[in-house]
Amino acid sequence: MADIIELKATDLAAMLCSRVCHDLINPIGAIGNGLEVLADPAQGEMAEGARDLIANAAKQSRAKLEFARLAYGASSTAGTDIDTRECERVARILFEVEKADLEWNVPLILLPKHKAKLFMNMLLIAASSVPRGGVVTASISGPAGEEKFEFTSRSDPEKRQKTLVPSGSAGLLSGMPEEGSVDARGIQPFYTGLLARMTDMDLNIGLENEMFFFTALPQAKLDAAE
Numbered sequence: 001m002a003d004i005i006e007l008k009a010t011d012l013a014a015m016l017c018s019r020v021c022h023d024l025i026n027p028i029g030a031i032g033n034g035l036e037v038l039a040d041p042a043q044g045e046m047a048e049g050a051r052d053l054i055a056n057a058a059k060q061s062r063a064k065l066e067f068a069r070l071a072y073g074a075s076s077t078a079g080t081d082i083d084t085r086e087c088e089r090v091a092r093i094l095f096e097v098e099k100a101d102l103e104w105n106v107p108l109i110l111l112p113k114h115k116a117k118l119f120m121n122m123l124l125i126a127a128s129s130v131p132r133g134g135v136v137t138a139s140i141s142g143p144a145g146e147e148k149f150e151f152t153s154r155s156d157p158e159k160r161q162k163t164l165v166p167s168g169s170a171g172l173l174s175g176m177p178e179e180g181s182v183d184a185r186g187i188q189p190f191y192t193g194l195l196a197r198m199t200d201m202d203l204n205i206g207l208e209n210e211m212f213f214f215t216a217l218p219q220a221k222l223d224a225a226e
Contacts, residue, residue, distance in 0.1 A: 004175035004197075005182055005190075016072050016191065018184035023064040030057035063097045066090045071120040072191070082116035084109050084140070091123055091138065099133040100153065106140045111147070118195040119149050122214055125166060125189055125205075126151035129212040132161040142218075149201070149216040163212050165205060173203050 007015075034054035037043050043050075070082070070090045084106050095102040111119065119140070126136045134155035142148045155161030171177040172186045173193035182190045196203050201216040 005177070007182070007190075012187075012191070012194075015182070015184045015187035019187050020064070020068045020072065022184065023068070024061060027057040027060040027064070030054070031061070060097045063093045067094050067120065067124070071117055071124065080113050081110040082113055084111060084116075087111075087116055087120060090120065094124075095127070095136075098127050100127055100130045100136045101134070103135060103137040106138060109140070109144065109147075112199070114195055115147070115199050115201070118192065118199055118201060118216060121188065121192040121195060122149060122151055122216060125169060125192060126153050126212065126214050128166045129153045129214075130155045130161065130163055133159070134161060134163065146218050148218070151212075151214040153212040154210065157210075163207065163210055165207050165212065170205055173205060 031054050034050040034057065037046050037050035038054075067090055070086065085108060088104055088106060091102060091104065119138075123136070123138055126138070130136065130153045132155065134153055136151065136153040139150040140147050141150070153163060155163040166189070168178060168186060169189045172182065172189035173196070175190065175193050175197070177186060177190070193203065195201075196216060200219040202219050203214070203216050205214045207213070
Protein backbone atom coordinates (compact mmCIF):
# COMPACT_ATOMS: atom_id res chain seq x y z
CA MET A 1 0.00 0.00 0.00
CA ALA A 2 1.37 3.41 -0.94
CA ASP A 3 2.31 5.86 1.78
CA ILE A 4 0.48 9.12 2.32
CA ILE A 5 2.41 11.96 0.70
CA GLU A 6 3.87 14.46 3.15
CA LEU A 7 4.44 17.94 1.74
CA LYS A 8 6.81 20.50 3.16
CA ALA A 9 5.04 23.58 4.51
CA THR A 10 6.75 25.70 1.85
CA ASP A 11 5.58 23.39 -0.96
CA LEU A 12 2.01 23.35 0.36
CA ALA A 13 1.97 27.15 0.62
CA ALA A 14 3.43 27.53 -2.87
CA MET A 15 0.88 25.19 -4.45
CA LEU A 16 -2.07 26.82 -2.69
CA CYS A 17 -0.82 30.23 -3.87
CA SER A 18 -0.63 28.83 -7.40
CA ARG A 19 -4.20 27.57 -7.07
CA VAL A 20 -5.43 31.01 -6.01
CA CYS A 21 -3.54 32.64 -8.88
CA HIS A 22 -5.05 30.14 -11.33
CA ASP A 23 -8.55 30.98 -10.11
CA LEU A 24 -7.96 34.71 -10.40
CA ILE A 25 -5.93 35.09 -13.58
CA ASN A 26 -8.88 34.92 -16.00
CA PRO A 27 -11.24 37.37 -14.25
CA ILE A 28 -8.40 39.79 -13.49
CA GLY A 29 -7.29 39.59 -17.11
CA ALA A 30 -10.86 40.28 -18.22
CA ILE A 31 -10.97 43.41 -16.06
CA GLY A 32 -7.76 44.60 -17.71
CA ASN A 33 -9.15 43.95 -21.18
CA GLY A 34 -12.33 45.84 -20.35
CA LEU A 35 -10.40 48.83 -19.05
CA GLU A 36 -8.31 48.89 -22.23
CA VAL A 37 -11.49 49.08 -24.32
CA LEU A 38 -12.87 51.92 -22.18
CA ALA A 39 -9.59 53.83 -22.54
CA ASP A 40 -9.62 53.58 -26.35
CA PRO A 41 -11.75 56.33 -27.96
CA ALA A 42 -11.89 54.32 -31.19
CA GLN A 43 -13.85 51.54 -29.44
CA GLY A 44 -16.64 53.66 -28.00
CA GLU A 45 -19.32 51.37 -29.43
CA MET A 46 -17.96 48.55 -27.27
CA ALA A 47 -18.02 50.54 -24.03
CA GLU A 48 -21.25 49.04 -22.68
CA GLY A 49 -20.02 45.50 -23.29
CA ALA A 50 -16.72 46.36 -21.64
CA ARG A 51 -18.50 47.64 -18.54
CA ASP A 52 -20.50 44.42 -18.31
CA LEU A 53 -17.31 42.42 -18.71
CA ILE A 54 -15.61 44.35 -15.92
CA ALA A 55 -18.62 43.98 -13.61
CA ASN A 56 -18.87 40.22 -14.16
CA ALA A 57 -15.13 39.71 -13.78
CA ALA A 58 -15.05 41.78 -10.59
CA LYS A 59 -17.88 39.63 -9.19
CA GLN A 60 -15.98 36.45 -10.00
CA SER A 61 -12.77 37.82 -8.50
CA ARG A 62 -14.51 38.77 -5.27
CA ALA A 63 -16.13 35.33 -4.98
CA LYS A 64 -12.82 33.53 -5.52
CA LEU A 65 -10.97 35.77 -3.06
CA GLU A 66 -13.66 35.49 -0.38
CA PHE A 67 -13.54 31.72 -0.70
CA ALA A 68 -9.73 31.54 -0.63
CA ARG A 69 -9.57 33.77 2.45
CA LEU A 70 -11.81 31.41 4.40
CA ALA A 71 -10.94 28.01 2.91
CA TYR A 72 -7.18 28.40 2.52
CA GLY A 73 -6.07 31.41 4.55
CA ALA A 74 -6.10 32.45 8.18
CA SER A 75 -9.17 34.64 7.48
CA SER A 76 -10.05 37.69 9.57
CA THR A 77 -12.26 35.72 11.96
CA ALA A 78 -11.19 36.25 15.56
CA GLY A 79 -10.39 33.24 17.73
CA THR A 80 -10.19 29.60 16.74
CA ASP A 81 -13.85 29.03 15.79
CA ILE A 82 -15.80 30.10 12.71
CA ASP A 83 -19.52 30.82 12.72
CA THR A 84 -21.41 28.84 10.07
CA ARG A 85 -23.15 32.09 9.12
CA GLU A 86 -19.78 33.25 7.75
CA CYS A 87 -19.45 29.97 5.88
CA GLU A 88 -22.91 30.50 4.38
CA ARG A 89 -22.14 34.09 3.40
CA VAL A 90 -19.00 33.03 1.53
CA ALA A 91 -20.71 29.98 0.02
CA ARG A 92 -23.56 32.04 -1.41
CA ILE A 93 -21.13 34.55 -2.90
CA LEU A 94 -19.26 31.67 -4.52
CA PHE A 95 -22.40 30.11 -5.95
CA GLU A 96 -23.36 33.40 -7.56
CA VAL A 97 -20.55 32.65 -10.04
CA GLU A 98 -20.85 28.83 -10.06
CA LYS A 99 -23.21 27.15 -12.52
CA ALA A 100 -24.90 25.06 -9.83
CA ASP A 101 -27.52 26.15 -7.29
CA LEU A 102 -26.93 25.77 -3.55
CA GLU A 103 -29.22 24.28 -0.92
CA TRP A 104 -27.88 25.13 2.55
CA ASN A 105 -29.00 22.83 5.38
CA VAL A 106 -26.54 23.93 8.03
CA PRO A 107 -27.44 24.94 11.61
CA LEU A 108 -26.06 28.09 13.23
CA ILE A 109 -23.08 26.70 15.12
CA LEU A 110 -19.43 27.43 15.76
CA LEU A 111 -16.96 25.12 14.06
CA PRO A 112 -13.26 24.82 14.91
CA LYS A 113 -11.35 26.69 12.24
CA HIS A 114 -9.86 23.65 10.52
CA LYS A 115 -13.22 21.87 10.44
CA ALA A 116 -14.78 24.96 8.87
CA LYS A 117 -12.02 24.97 6.26
CA LEU A 118 -12.64 21.28 5.60
CA PHE A 119 -16.36 21.94 5.10
CA MET A 120 -15.74 24.78 2.65
CA ASN A 121 -13.20 22.79 0.65
CA MET A 122 -15.62 19.87 0.47
CA LEU A 123 -18.21 22.31 -0.85
CA LEU A 124 -15.92 23.35 -3.70
CA ILE A 125 -15.35 19.72 -4.68
CA ALA A 126 -19.10 19.11 -4.59
CA ALA A 127 -19.63 22.09 -6.89
CA SER A 128 -17.15 20.64 -9.38
CA SER A 129 -19.19 17.41 -9.54
CA VAL A 130 -21.85 19.25 -11.57
CA PRO A 131 -19.67 21.36 -13.90
CA ARG A 132 -22.57 22.25 -16.23
CA GLY A 133 -25.04 23.07 -13.49
CA GLY A 134 -27.34 21.32 -11.08
CA VAL A 135 -28.11 21.44 -7.37
CA VAL A 136 -25.58 21.05 -4.57
CA THR A 137 -26.89 20.36 -1.07
CA ALA A 138 -24.67 21.09 1.94
CA SER A 139 -25.60 19.68 5.36
CA ILE A 140 -24.20 19.42 8.87
CA SER A 141 -25.74 17.18 11.52
CA GLY A 142 -24.81 15.74 14.90
CA PRO A 143 -23.80 17.13 18.30
CA ALA A 144 -20.92 19.55 18.88
CA GLY A 145 -17.59 17.85 18.35
CA GLU A 146 -19.22 14.97 16.47
CA GLU A 147 -20.55 16.83 13.45
CA LYS A 148 -21.16 14.95 10.23
CA PHE A 149 -20.61 16.84 6.99
CA GLU A 150 -22.65 15.71 4.02
CA PHE A 151 -22.80 16.96 0.44
CA THR A 152 -24.89 15.68 -2.41
CA SER A 153 -25.31 16.98 -5.93
CA ARG A 154 -27.37 16.12 -8.94
CA SER A 155 -27.42 17.50 -12.45
CA ASP A 156 -30.58 18.28 -14.38
CA PRO A 157 -31.23 15.19 -16.55
CA GLU A 158 -33.60 17.14 -18.81
CA LYS A 159 -30.66 19.28 -19.86
CA ARG A 160 -28.47 16.20 -20.43
CA GLN A 161 -26.02 17.37 -17.83
CA LYS A 162 -23.64 14.91 -16.24
CA THR A 163 -22.93 14.35 -12.57
CA LEU A 164 -19.42 13.04 -11.91
CA VAL A 165 -16.78 12.40 -9.31
CA PRO A 166 -14.00 14.93 -10.06
CA SER A 167 -11.12 13.15 -11.75
CA GLY A 168 -8.45 11.87 -9.39
CA SER A 169 -10.19 13.29 -6.32
CA ALA A 170 -10.40 10.03 -4.36
CA GLY A 171 -6.66 9.43 -4.49
CA LEU A 172 -5.82 13.05 -3.74
CA LEU A 173 -8.20 13.12 -0.77
CA SER A 174 -6.56 10.01 0.65
CA GLY A 175 -3.11 11.57 0.25
CA MET A 176 -2.15 8.83 -2.19
CA PRO A 177 -2.75 10.22 -5.70
CA GLU A 178 -2.67 7.80 -8.60
CA GLU A 179 0.26 9.66 -10.18
CA GLY A 180 2.30 9.24 -7.00
CA SER A 181 2.77 12.98 -6.59
CA VAL A 182 0.75 16.14 -6.20
CA ASP A 183 1.01 19.41 -8.08
CA ALA A 184 -0.80 22.75 -8.11
CA ARG A 185 -3.65 21.31 -10.20
CA GLY A 186 -4.49 18.73 -7.53
CA ILE A 187 -3.56 20.67 -4.41
CA GLN A 188 -7.12 21.65 -3.46
CA PRO A 189 -8.50 18.10 -3.00
CA PHE A 190 -5.15 17.06 -1.48
CA TYR A 191 -5.45 19.93 1.02
CA THR A 192 -9.03 18.84 1.74
CA GLY A 193 -7.77 15.38 2.66
CA LEU A 194 -5.04 16.91 4.80
CA LEU A 195 -7.63 18.93 6.72
CA ALA A 196 -9.71 15.77 7.24
CA ARG A 197 -6.74 13.94 8.73
CA MET A 198 -5.91 16.93 10.93
CA THR A 199 -9.46 16.96 12.32
CA ASP A 200 -9.84 13.15 12.58
CA MET A 201 -12.58 13.03 9.96
CA ASP A 202 -13.04 10.11 7.58
CA LEU A 203 -13.98 11.03 4.01
CA ASN A 204 -16.15 9.07 1.61
CA ILE A 205 -16.79 10.17 -1.96
CA GLY A 206 -18.62 8.55 -4.83
CA LEU A 207 -21.58 8.35 -7.18
CA GLU A 208 -24.78 6.40 -6.56
CA ASN A 209 -27.89 6.37 -8.75
CA GLU A 210 -26.49 9.35 -10.69
CA MET A 211 -26.18 11.36 -7.48
CA PHE A 212 -22.81 12.54 -6.19
CA PHE A 213 -22.16 12.13 -2.46
CA PHE A 214 -19.32 13.36 -0.29
CA THR A 215 -19.29 12.86 3.48
CA ALA A 216 -16.99 13.47 6.43
CA LEU A 217 -17.63 11.42 9.56
CA PRO A 218 -15.76 11.76 12.88
CA GLN A 219 -13.24 8.95 13.20
CA ALA A 220 -14.39 8.10 16.74
CA LYS A 221 -17.96 7.61 15.51
CA LEU A 222 -16.73 5.51 12.60
CA ASP A 223 -14.69 3.27 14.95
CA ALA A 224 -17.71 2.81 17.23
CA ALA A 225 -19.90 1.80 14.27
CA GLU A 226 -17.40 -0.88 13.35
